[in-house]
Amino acid sequence: MALTLFVGLMLNLLPWSGAALLLRPDFLAITLLFWSIREPLRMGIGVAWGMGLMVDVADGVLFGQNALAYSLAVFIALLLHRRILMFTPWQQTFYVLLLLLALQAMTLLIRLSTGVDFIGMGYFAASVSGALLWPLLTLLLQLPQKVEPKRD
Amino acid sequence: MDHQSPPFFKRGPSPLARFAFFASLSVVLMVADAYQSYLGVLRQAVAVVVTPLQRLANSPSVLGDRISEFFISQAFLQKENSRLQQQELQHAAQLQGYQAMQAENAYLRKLLEARKQSDQTLLMTEILYAGRDPFAHKIIVDKGTTHGISAGQPVVDDVGVIGQVTRAYPFSSEVTLLTDKDQAIPIEIVRNGMRAIAFGQGQDGTLGLAFMPMNADVQPGDTVVTSGIDGVYPPGLPVAVVSKIERNAAVAFARIVCTPSAGVGLHKQVLIVTSDRRKEYEVQAAPLLAAPAKVETAKGKGKRKGESARQ
Numbered sequence: 001m002a003l004t005l006f007v008g009l010m011l012n013l014l015p016w017s018g019a020a021l022l023l024r025p026d027f028l029a030i031t032l033l034f035w036s037i038r039e040p041l042r043m044g045i046g047v048a049w050g051m052g053l054m055v056d057v058a059d060g061v062l063f064g065q066n067a068l069a070y071s072l073a074v075f076i077a078l079l080l081h082r083r084i085l086m087f088t089p090w091q092q093t094f095y096v097l098l099l100l101l102a103l104q105a106m107t108l109l110i111r112l113s114t115g116v117d118f119i120g121m122g123y124f125a126a127s128v129s130g131a132l133l134w135p136l137l138t139l140l141l142q143l144p145q146k147v148e149p150k151r152d
Numbered sequence: 153m154d155h156q157s158p159p160f161f162k163r164g165p166s167p168l169a170r171f172a173f174f175a176s177l178s179v180v181l182m183v184a185d186a187y188q189s190y191l192g193v194l195r196q197a198v199a200v201v202v203t204p205l206q207r208l209a210n211s212p213s214v215l216g217d218r219i220s221e222f223f224i225s226q227a228f229l230q231k232e233n234s235r236l237q238q239q240e241l242q243h244a245a246q247l248q249g250y251q252a253m254q255a256e257n258a259y260l261r262k263l264l265e266a267r268k269q270s271d272q273t274l275l276m277t278e279i280l281y282a283g284r285d286p287f288a289h290k291i292i293v294d295k296g297t298t299h300g301i302s303a304g305q306p307v308v309d310d311v312g313v314i315g316q317v318t319r320a321y322p323f324s325s326e327v328t329l330l331t332d333k334d335q336a337i338p339i340e341i342v343r344n345g346m347r348a349i350a351f352g353q354g355q356d357g358t359l360g361l362a363f364m365p366m367n368a369d370v371q372p373g374d375t376v377v378t379s380g381i382d383g384v385y386p387p388g389l390p391v392a393v394v395s396k397i398e399r400n401a402a403v404a405f406a407r408i409v410c411t412p413s414a415g416v417g418l419h420k421q422v423l424i425v426t427s428d429r430r431k432e433y434e435v436q437a438a439p440l441l442a443a444p445a446k447v448e449t450a451k452g453k454g455k456r457k458g459e460s461a462r463q
Contacts, residue, residue, distance in 0.1 A: 013209035014210075021286060022286060045170045049174040054205075056198075057202050060288075063181050063194070064181030067181070068174075068178035075170075116354065119286055
C-alpha cells in the first residue's frame, strides 16, 4: 500500500505543464480512494492528510489546501465503502467521479476564497480523467492479490 | 449491565471525528499560512522530504533532454557557434561603451553626492518545473537558501524581469511570475520617465498599469522598465511593452495592458539577483522614514521608502 501511494505521489510530481496539467488525473487521490474503499481498516484520514501536505509543499500552494481536500474525499469514501463495493467497476467509476469532483470543488472553494479567478470548467477535466483511470487502477492494484487456485 | 463491544470492533474514533480533527487542523494551517508567516519552518521541513522526490520524478525528462542534446547535429552547433560569436562581438562593443558610461556615471554621482549603486550579484539557476497549481503563475528553480537565495529577490532572464522569489526552501525556491494575479512591480516608462505600478492580470499572461489617469501620457509600444524605487528590483530592467490602452469615460482610470518582454517558456535557466538592496535602503532611509511614518501603507511601503531615499 505504501508503495502504491509513493508511486501515485511520484506520478503527480512528474513535470506536467500546459494542457497535460489540466488533463492530468490526480494519481495520488485515486490511489488513496482505492485503498480507503478496499481496505478501510488500514487506510486512514491521517494518511490522506499527510500526503496532501506533501503535495501542498511540492506545488507551492496554500499550506493545508490539498490536505483538507484529500481528507474530505477519503472521509466520504470511508463512509460509503460498503455501498461502493457492491457495484460493478463501471458503476464504481461513476462514484469515484463524484468523489473526485467533491475533492476538486473543495480545492476550488479554497482557491476562490484567496482571491483568484476561476479558470473555467476545464479545471474539472482532471476529475473525469481520474475516474476513467479507475477500472484500470482496480485491475492493476488487485493483480497481486489474486491467488492462483491450487490444483490437486 | 455494561455491554462492551469485542475488541475487533474497536476502531478508535469514528471517521467523522477524525475528519473533523484533520479538517480543522488544515483550516488552522491555511489561515496561519495565509495571514502569518509562522509556518516557514514547518514548510521547509516538509520541503526537505519532498524535494528529493521531486528531483527523482524529474529525472526521466532530464535524461531525455540529455539524450536529445547528445544527438544534436553538427550543422546546428556550427550555426549556433557563429551566431554566438557575432553576438559576443556586438556585446563587446556595447560593453566598452557601458564601461565608459559607468565611469562617467560614478563621477557624476560623486558630484551629486548620491548613493553609490551597488553591483548586482547574479546567480544562475535552472528551472526545475513549472508550478502545477493551475491558478497561479509560478516556477520552481533548483537553488535555495543554502545558495544564498531568500524570499523577495528579483528574478531576471536575458531580456528582462521574470518575477520574484516568493518562497525559498533549502534546496529549491519558488518564483512567482510577473503575470501572476496581483503580483506588483514598480515601473517607469522609458519615454517620459513616468512612474506607475504594474500588476499581473492572472490568466491571460499580461500586465496592467494600475491607477493611471485618463490623460496619462502612455502610448502603445512604450517600453516599460523597473523604476528601482522599491528597493527590490534593480532600476532599468525591461519589464514589458505597452500593447493596448482603453480610455473608457465610465471608469476613473485608463486601462493599460502591457505584454511582458521576458519569455519564461523559452529558457531553462534564469538569473536571481542576490545582492540585497532592501537592506541598504533601510539603513539609508531609516532617518528619513522616521518623520513621514503616517503615510506608509502596507502596499506602498516599499515605494515610499525608495522615494524618500532618493530625495
